Amino acid sequence: MSEQREAGEINPGGLGYLKGIAIDAVIFGFHDSQLKVLLIEYKRTGLFALPGGFIRELENINDAALRVVSERTGLDNIFLDQFYIFGDYSRYQPDEFKKIMSAGGMAPPDGHWLLQRFVSVGYYALVDFTRAKPTPAIIFDSCEWYDLTNMPPLIQDHTQIVRKALDTLRAHLDDKLIGFNLLPEEFTMGDLQQLYETVLDKKLLRPAFQRKMLSLGILERLSKKFSGGAHKAPYLYRFIK
Amino acid sequence: MSEQREAGEINPGGLGYLKGIAIDAVIFGFHDSQLKVLLIEYKRTGLFALPGGFIRELENINDAALRVVSERTGLDNIFLDQFYIFGDYSRYQPDEFKKIMSAGGMAPPDGHWLLQRFVSVGYYALVDFTRAKPTPAIIFDSCEWYDLTNMPPLIQDHTQIVRKALDTLRAHLDDKLIGFNLLPEEFTMGDLQQLYETVLDKKLLRPAFQRKMLSLGILERLSKKFSGGAHKAPYLYRFIK
DNA sequence: TTATTATTGTAACACAATGATACAATAGTT
């Protein structure tokens, strides 16, 4: 990241990047029975946004998205899925970006490539909260986790992008079996159920949930046990694949 | 379409269109127990491709896709869904497009905007085969239906785009109840089952299929009957919504 | 050591959904 140009960095010339296309990443984490989203704050603006970036001229879009998520979380081998492209003309709000660039110490001319209309490719990522290391870029004041239920207002249509990402996550949670990407390597059945209940925002019946999960044949019981409170200790599980 | 510039038309200056982004539409039809795809053939090239187009500077991407499908089929109120954006660098094959433009009577300079790298937003449409009127643009030799199982080779990655569209259609057929968009207004339970069997490429049990469909409460029995062969006549149904 | 307590793992039953077979009800044809 030292020599190489960062995705979040504003490149005055736009050299080396595709114009008119950006990537926005909804990076989900799970902690304390809460779904979290990683948000960045542009320097000296108080404006919050999804981590994003641009696509290099020789780069696949999916690789650019991996790069963006990797730069913000420090993680590789991430679950990442492209879920929608946001291409309404009404997204085009150059004033907001002008403010961001000005606060960043640039006086962008009106025809600047970053002030033209942009289309955003939306990706959502599922990461292990305990392993992610939120990392701001130079032009950010911060890069931190926020409760999904307690996000600050976001620039542009980023709030709707988060909303659509959540809808997609919910729809895919069961049939694509992607939930475990949000958990650490080892976890209890209770952890897994809490994750499902949080994502789907509804209570599930414990016996049915356990039966279903075990019947899928994707869980390895580690025969180890927890040491916790005054009660029977749960088994730890690991996803096999 | 006379005054207004067509989406399929090659615009030498690229004025009025977003650069670097195109739309490709996989337009599905259903006829004779076969899934059909609408393909165009570029003039004097023998090159087949998906109907596509570009996005006007003031146009929403979804509207551009509607326009493309409408121009090729003559239909409005179409079921249309954006399913993926194809953004690999390896898609960039300027020679193929150079050939198309040359055959169209243009000698494109090397820096021409249509010879730059493009990203394609993939849409799939479900239309009533009996109502669609395939309509070529000026630069096409033809615009016709092809059996999904018997398509000519397509330019670029268009065959993969069709493949991914079909995967998406299969995944959504049941849970989004979109199949009826491929049928005419009135149809028999047998028609509907044949459609499902063709799309999913597997046999279904007649009693179970009928029970399931009727239990959904989305079918209106028209109490009319067919006059066909030497057997009991089936009811006609219509989707209600 | 032995109760106590909270929680886990799973058995057991009810109910719903689906797979599969059977058969009566036709719309023609012979």
Added chain:
DNA sequence: AACTATTGTATCATTGTGTTACAATAATAA
């Protein structure tokens, strides 16, 4: 009026899920 192919649906078996119940712990307290 008998025959034939197909439709509509009843029926039963099987599977999956919702729900209740309870034995098996892992600490803590007596």
